[in-house]
Amino acid sequence: MVVGVAARVGEVEYAIREVAALAAKLSKSGVKIIPLNIGDPVKFDFKTPSHIKDALVKAVLEEHNMYGPSEGLPELREAVSERLAGMGADIVEDDIIITNGISEGIQMLTGVLVEAGDEILVPSPSYPSYNAYIRFYGGKAVSYRTVEEEGWAPDIEHLRSRVSKRTKAVLLINPNNPTGALYDVKTIKEVVQVAAENNLILIADEIYDEIVFDGSFTPAASVAKDVNFIGLNGFSKAHLMTGWRLGYIYLKDGESRLKEVKEGLLRLARVRLCPNTPVQKAGVAALKGSRDHIRDMVAKLRERRDFSLKAVEEIEVLSSATPNGAFYLFPKINLKGTKWATDKEFVLDLLKETGVVVVHGSGFGDYGSDHFRMVFLPPLDVLGEAFEKIKAFIKSHYRG
Ligand SMILES: Cc1ncc(COP(=O)(O)O)c(C=O)c1O
Incomplete structure (x- = not known):
């Protein structure tokens, strides 16, 4: 018989790592993954000083x-x-x-x-x-x-x-x-x-x-x-x-x-x-100690944020407010005219079809639905590749 657990465990959800679990499975089966889901700069070209x-x-x-x-x-x-x-x-x-x-x-x-x-x-x-x-x-x-x-x-x-x-x-x-x-x-x-x-x-x-x-x-x-x-x-x-x-x-x-x-x-x-x-x-x-790493990180991130904002602007269906801190972009998806009923469907399809991993906005609370969160931590070439894939993915499904 399966051993039961406390009901309170059912209250614990963490959307960011849930999407990561599916990405790990796809990666094992040979799909190239572009991870834009986890807010960890050390996974990219920002290293502990x-x-x-x-x-x-x-x-x-x-x-x-x-x-x-x-x-x-x-x-x-x-x-x-x-x-x-x-x-x-x-x-x-x-x-x-x-x-x-x-x-x-x-x-x-x-x-x-x-x-x-x-x-x-x-x-x-x-x-x-x-x-x-x-x-x-x-x-x-x-x-x-x-x-x-x-x-x-x-x-x-x-x-x-x-x-x-x-x-x-x-x-x-x-x-x-x-x-x-x-x-x-x-x-x-x-x-x-x-x-x-x-x-x-x-x-x-x-x-x-x-x-x-x-x-x-x-x-x-x-x-x-x-x-x-x-x-x-x-x-x-x-x-x-x-x-x-x-x-x-x-x-x-x-x-x-x-x-x-x-x-x-x-x-x-x-x-x-x-x-x-x-x-x-x-x-x-x-x-x-020295704080130079913070200055350098902010300068790099600013460039990556601006690049990402511009890329989002160019994609039909997406729009984004300008983030003035941290390293996340939270674009709105205009789901009308698309095949997706929810942001989560969009995010899962995007992952399965392109390998780009982002997190559904509804995973961050009610007022986050119809959005997704992506980190702009990767270098510009990786961000560029990710946006190309997102653009082609949306185009191939857009009926609007
Ligand atoms: C707002 C916020 N608080 C806390 C944390 C977790 O911080 P720590 O690594 O210190 O546990 C995060 C991680 O992404 C965060 O975004």
Whole structure:
């Protein structure tokens, strides 16, 4: 007899890797795959900088291979605190907990905050881990709309209308995944205002804060004055350490209103023992060392973004807002006049017929449907080949 599992497992979905599973199967059978589905720069021509790699090797050779403190190494917490201070957010080391990637932080935070029936307001479309973990812990991820015509900025009135008696927190992801939207100060202040009016925790995920093309990034912690604030950030993207798994949670807690949340996080940090010790040493090197790799990455990505936007414009049926941060394009598919009823059908057919892997927009929430997400991480020749295939694929099926 098949062994049963907890019903909550059924709540966990992660569209990005689901499409990858089908791509892996096709690749095994000899189909050439062009992977534009996973947000990992290290898979392309962006490599972990040598000073960070050297620091990891040195840490291992110098025997920093033991368990460390559950909340993270003091020198890394100090370096994170300095970084945040430099961005206008005064967060003491004691209010910083190091995690094995933001992903672990999301699981810990939702595990601490969400009682059955609790609601968290999440932007839609957005990164699916939050929805998955909120549901896993018995809560409800309540979507608030972001508006494509306004560069995917949050619809503040819609956000306000989604607050209920069970709402515990509001999530902001800036720059956003999958839309690449970069929010201006006014927008952030409006979200802070909704949180303050309703006594909600403001959670901000700012993992793409250094990957910005036009405009400037404003850390939510620097404008979140009278609000309970929890931030998440990490080293995967800007410091090209995706596979190493390093991130952090920080609490802005002048009046100790978050002291139980912090204690809860520390309890969970203890049961998972500790973050990876030598990788934390490399994290210190990343924060204190050269930042040239970030400048170079942003310059390359800007060129690839512009190339991709132009290519999308030239394809009948597709259109896209301009992403001002991160490395995703989120084109709209005008499905009318095509053979596809949904974005998922489009994405699966595209994969099967051309080997180009993108993710269906509906995998990022209700307001993502009729879109797909692609990374513009590959070099221009690969992007060019992918767009040629997408163009020919659409042409061969278009009836409009
Ligand atoms: C918004 C957002 N948060 C968190 C993560 C995961 O970060 P980490 O690698 O630190 O677990 C991602 C990865 O794509 C992301 O897009």
